Amino acid sequence: MDILQLKIITPKKVIFDEKIYSLTAPTLDGEITILPHHITLITMLVEGIIKIKRLTGEDYLAIGGGYLETDGFNVNILVSSAYGQESINQKLIEKAIEEASMILRKSEDKQQRLEAAALLRRSLIDMKLLRKKKRIAVNI
Amino acid sequence: MNIRIVRKKIKSVSNVKKITNAMQLVAAVKMKKSQQKAREGEPYRLHLKKIIQKISSKIDLNISALFKVKNLVSNRELVILFSSNKGLCGAFNFNIFRFLTKYVNISESDFITIGRKGAEFISKLGGKIVADFSKNSSNSVSAIFQTALNFYLEGRCKSVKLIYNKFISTFHYEPTEEVILPLPRKIDIDLDIKALSLKGEYVIEPSANILLERLLKSFIEEKIRGALYSSDAAEHSSRMIAMKNATDNAQELIYNLILQRNKLRQEKITYELLDMITAKELVEKN
Structure with missing residues (x-):
């Protein structure tokens, strides 16, 4: 029986590099199964589950999207996003925006505090000056 | 400088050196x-x-x-x-x-x-x-x-x-x-x-x-x-x-401080000897 060399690659590292019988992956139009001697193909994968028929047993992998490239002997799958990436992103972005506004607020607070401190210092000096003037006035 | 202060300083600098050294390894x-x-x-x-x-x-x-x-x-x-x-x-x-x-x-x-x-x-x-x-x-x-x-x-x-x-x-x-x-x-x-x-x-x-x-x-x-x-x-x-530089600097500082400590100690011993000798001479004269 012919076999395929499958490589699954994520942006972080190569997570799967093995010889397999076949593979089923979710694409935009439905599912495709890649068998040995498949026509050369580049396609886009969507969120779903990849089914891998290994030499011993089966394996499943949830992905959030990516690309598949094959020439009939080798299959390369690039996983560009993890399962449920969009909702994860949504949360992260919201958090980041909140964080940003907090930083700005904090710095505003800091600035106000600095301004207040400066004002206090100035008035203290003024008071000292006034006291001195008074003393002079009394002496005269 | 007092010898006790120098000793204390040596101790604190070597502690700093230990920390920076550890940070260097971690980095x-x-x-x-x-x-x-x-x-x-x-x-x-x-x-x-x-x-x-x-x-x-x-x-x-x-x-x-x-x-x-x-x-x-x-x-x-x-x-x-x-x-x-x-x-x-x-x-x-x-x-x-x-x-x-x-x-x-x-x-x-x-x-x-x-x-x-x-x-x-x-x-x-x-x-x-x-x-x-x-x-x-x-x-x-x-x-x-x-x-x-x-x-x-x-x-x-x-x-x-x-x-x-x-x-x-x-x-x-x-x-x-x-x-x-x-x-x-x-x-x-x-x-x-x-x-x-x-x-x-x-x-x-x-x-x-x-x-x-x-x-x-x-x-x-x-x-x-x-x-x-x-x-x-x-x-x-x-x-x-940065941490390597800090460690090296601390090492140099420790070296100089130890030198100073030894000098001070020697000074103290010399003074003590001088004291003893003058005291002895005085006693013998009398």
């Missing part, structure tokens, strides 16, 4: 880790590039919004600034800030910050931060990209830039500016040349246009990831060197 391990991370991501980038090369020859790249903004409403720039969360890393942050103030008009730009030091710096200068990804940055690459892309596609900025310290070697890093949106033309030129040597026709599903758009987006996302790892490695190497 070295972390640097290796982030370099390894960058290396492990290499196959993905390589394959991505290969696929883009294979299909870019088939279509007109001009149609993609990634190369040219369509409905610009603002003339501002979006800057993605990479810095560190923690200090004690030499001139790492300072270098990037100097670079930033030199090349970027802060009042005309919006910022996405990665790294607390950068966020503090920008807010101190009164810059506008739209999002801050300092926490858990290595998992937010996709989210960072999404934020920048939305900003760009809505026409709220004319370009998106990355500013980060590029890791060159353990002893060397360089502040770098890289425009990621609109995509520079240069990449498709060298893509086309290579694509000519391509053998065999590919079936492309669903269509080359849609696929390429997605691929280019992934490509940009990888650029951001690359910058993040590079900046990370540079930070750790910078910290390692």
